[in-house]
Amino acid sequence: MKVVEVQFTPWGRIYDFDAGEAALGVDDFVVVKTELGVEMGKVVGKKELGEKDLAEAKLEIKPIFRKANTADLAKFKEKDGQKKEALSFCKKLIKKYNLPIKLIDAHFSFDGGRITFAFVADGRVDFRELVKDLTKTFQKSIRLQQLGIRDEAKISGDIGSCGRNLCCQKFKKDLGSITSDLADLQQIAHRGSDRLTGACGRLMCCLAYEQKNYEEAVKKLPAIGTVVRTEHGRGKVVGWHVLKQSVVVKLDEGRVVEVPIKK
Numbered sequence: 333m334k335v336v337e338v339q340f341t342p343w344g345r346i347y348d349f350d351a352g353e354a355a356l357g358v359d360d361f362v363v364v365k366t367e368l369g370v371e372m373g374k375v376v377g378k379k380e381l382g383e384k385d386l387a388e389a390k391l392e393i394k395p396i397f398r399k400a401n402t403a404d405l406a407k408f409k410e411k412d413g414q415k416k417e418a419l420s421f422c423k424k425l426i427k428k429y430n431l432p433i434k435l436i437d438a439h440f441s442f443d444g445g446r447i448t449f450a451f452v453a454d455g456r457v458d459f460r461e462l463v464k465d466l467t468k469t470f471q472k473s474i475r476l477q478q479l480g481i482r483d484e485a486k487i488s489g490d491i492g493s494c495g496r497n498l499c500c501q502k503f504k505k506d507l508g509s510i511t512s513d514l515a516d517l518q519q520i521a522h523r524g525s526d527r528l529t530g531a532c533g534r535l536m537c538c539l540a541y542e543q544k545n546y547e548e549a550v551k552k553l554p555a556i557g558t559v560v561r562t563e564h565g566r567g568k569v570v571g572w573h574v575l576k577q578s579v580v581v582k583l584d585e586g587r588v589v590e591v592p593i594k595k
Contacts, residue, residue: 337377338362343450343483346376346506350395361400363442370443372408372568379556386576404442411440413451414492418470422449423472427463448475471515481582482503485532492530492538514539517546521575549574562591 334351349364356362360375381393400408423444424531427431437450447470458474466474486500497500512535515521515528529537550572558569562581568586571580578592 333393333538335379335381335395336362336375337379338373339376340371340373341437341448341450342487343437343477343479344439347373350380351378351395354394354396354399356396356399361405363397363400364405365394365397369441369445370397372404372442384587395467404564408442411444414440418447419448421469422462422466426440429459429461431457431462433459434484436479437487444472445529446473446475447520448477450477450483450487451478452479452481461508482534482537484530485530489500490531492536493527494538498531501534504537506535508540510535510537510539514543517550517574518542546550549577552577553579560591562589564589564591 335348336351336356337346340345347364347366349362353404354362356375357379358375358377361372362375363370363372365371395500415438418440422438423435426435432453434452435449436447436452439450441447441449447466449466457478463474463476479575482500485498491502492498512521515523515535518539520528528535528539533594553572553574554569556571557568560567560569560579560581562583564581565585566582567581567583567589569579570582572578573580573590576592578590579590582588
């Protein structure tokens with residue numbers, strides 16, 4: 333089965349749809365039916381799934397309606413043009429109710445029945461009165477979707493410490509989970525948070541790029557605490573140099589030496 337990965341907003345999830353016989357490429361727009369109604373989304377990826385893949389994942393992949401035509405694109409552009417006014421009005425209401433919310437984006441559904449406002453906030457926020465006012469004004473179904481700080485950076489964009497556009501905005505689809513364990517694994521935790529955090533203020537996504545290589549390299553090293561024999565004498569492994577493929581050994585006599593592992 334030819335499958336296209338479709339995204340409806342820069343901050344939304346990516347969904348799989350059956351491309352059928354349609355000739356589709358990345359960055360093409362397609363019209364699809366979702367649980368919430370008819371939407372138009374952008375193709376951000378393509379893949380092939382066999383019957384075994386579908387059975388194992390228990391997936392039911394819906395087909396696309398069609399590749400977006402000129403009329404669809406014009407309608408999408410018109411709705412996107414309404415975003416500025418909607419955001420401005422919503423910000424006034426947020427100020428009126430003194431809500432601890434930072435509004436990020438708004439999305440008008442392709443079928444015209446729904447507006448989704450994306451925001452960032454610390455913790456949970458009671459926005460029931462805000463939704464009531466928005467519903468009354470726009471006469472549409474209103475959804476408020478809370479985003480993470482990393483999603484905000486993905487939308488706004490910036491330049492990373494490498495001098496390139498942020499990975500999350502340029503090509504990275506799944507932000508995944510970046511933990512301090514990755515910095516420990518690569519032995520760079522000592523550099524401090526200032527050098528390990530991205531524009532979003534969270535640990536840089538690129539810490540995960542070399543994870544598998546480091547994990548494979550670590551497997552070749554004796555565990556910390558292992559008693560080993562070296563050309564300098566017997567001792568205990570107290571540290572690693574992963575890339576150098578060497579270990580730090582504290583000899584029984586008290587001296588500390590660095591020893592390369594045998595290949």
